[in-house]
Amino acid sequence: MSTQGYLNYKRIPKPLRIPRLTVEIGFGNGEFLAALARRHPERNFLGIELSGISIEKLLKRIREANLKNLFCVRLDAYWAFLLLFENETIETIYMNYPDPWFKKRHHKRRLTRPANLYIFARRLKTGGEILIRTDDRPFLEYSLESAQEVGAFEIKVETLKPEAPLTKYEAKWVAEGKTLYVLTLKKTRPPRHIPHPVIEEVENVFPVKVPNIKNLPETLQKTFRPREGLVIRTFNVWEKGEDRLLEILLSEEGYLQRFLVFIKKKPTGYQMDVSSFSEVLKTRGLQEALEFLAKQVSAQCIS
Numbered sequence: 001m002s003t004q005g006y007l008n009y010k011r012i013p014k015p016l017r018i019p020r021l022t023v024e025i026g027f028g029n030g031e032f033l034a035a036l037a038r039r040h041p042e043r044n045f046l047g048i049e050l051s052g053i054s055i056e057k058l059l060k061r062i063r064e065a066n067l068k069n070l071f072c073v074r075l076d077a078y079w080a081f082l083l084l085f086e087n088e089t090i091e092t093i094y095m096n097y098p099d100p101w102f103k104k105r106h107h108k109r110r111l112t113r114p115a116n117l118y119i120f121a122r123r124l125k126t127g128g129e130i131l132i133r134t135d136d137r138p139f140l141e142y143s144l145e146s147a148q149e150v151g152a153f154e155i156k157v158e159t160l161k162p163e164a165p166l167t168k169y170e171a172k173w174v175a176e177g178k179t180l181y182v183l184t185l186k187k188t189r190p191p192r193h194i195p196h197p198v199i200e201e202v203e204n205v206f207p208v209k210v211p212n213i214k215n216l217p218e219t220l221q222k223t224f225r226p227r228e229g230l231v232i233r234t235f236n237v238w239e240k241g242e243d244r245l246l247e248i249l250l251s252e253e254g255y256l257q258r259f260l261v262f263i264k265k266k267p268t269g270y271q272m273d274v275s276s277f278s279e280v281l282k283t284r285g286l287q288e289a290l291e292f293l294a295k296q297v298s299a300q301c302i303s
């Protein structure tokens with residue numbers, strides 16, 4: 001297995017079947033996961049990350065140490081668990097210092113929100129554990145409440161022991177006397193159902209009119225958040241005569257799609273549409289993104 005990049009879930013033929021599987025969510029530099037894989041050649045390890053730089057770093061470790069039992073995917077953890085695994089197939093899940101998203105209005109993005117713990121718990125084997133390390137007390141308390149809501153776990157909170165395998169930063173924090181917590185969630189029963197994020201599929205995504213594109217810059221690297229749950233990132237712009245091609249990354253409730261958008265000259269102005277070279281999941285958010293971008297591109301002309 002190599003990096004999965006961005007994926008369209010309709011095209012996943014079968015869930016992954018990896019025996020004796022441990023997963024780390026948000027592995028960062030990857031040193032913790034690579035150390036586990038070296039220590040336990042009889043087990044398999046999968047890292048899930050959003051960051052492309054982290055994926056590259058882990059791939060380098062895999063190559064250099066020739067690790068045959070360590071893999072990674074670039075996906076949001078929620079979608080990775082929903083799409084890639086079957087229930088009762090994962091032995092252990094690690095989350096080390098996940099982004100705390102301090103502000104209350106950002107709770108929905110936290111890795112330990114109930115909808116995430118619900119799907120993690122379903123994929124975890126009964127008797128398996130989720131181990132969460134954090135230095136942040138409010139995050140710990142939030143995660144405890146979430147775990148109680150999901151109702152699948154025997155819950156334990158301890159302080160991290162210095163003899164545990166430590167990352168570079170942990171070793172520094174422990175030496176400074178900082179308190180680090182480990183939250184252990186052992187699955188003892190099936191989780192209570194928690195409604196999870198849905199993305200609405202639509203039959204068609206329609207092209208959108210763009211009044212003018214004269215001043216569209218050659219590269220437009222911007223992030224837009226038209227509404228809660230929808231993030232649009234624009235990358236390169238290419239010119240082909242009077243037409244333009246735009247590279248877009250769309251996150252809809254955390255589900256990522258990367259695709260190209262054509263802006264084509266028509267007799268009555270311009271028209272924006274998803275390129276036929278891009279295989280996308282047709283969703284309400286994709287249509288919204290096209291409409292939003294059409295307005296942005298036109299707004300560029302006014303300035």
Ligand SMILES: C[S@@+](CC[C@H](N)C(=O)[O-])C[C@H]1O[C@@H](n2cnc3c(N)ncnc32)[C@H](O)[C@@H]1O
Nearest residue numbers: 026027028048049050051076077096097098099
């Ligand atoms: C604060 S860093 C910690 C990295 C590493 N575990 C450590 O202890 O040094 C959190 C990591 O989680 C990743 N991350 C955050 N949200 C994620 C999500 N929804 N799915 C997958 N990875 C995520 C980030 O990209 C980041 O690398």
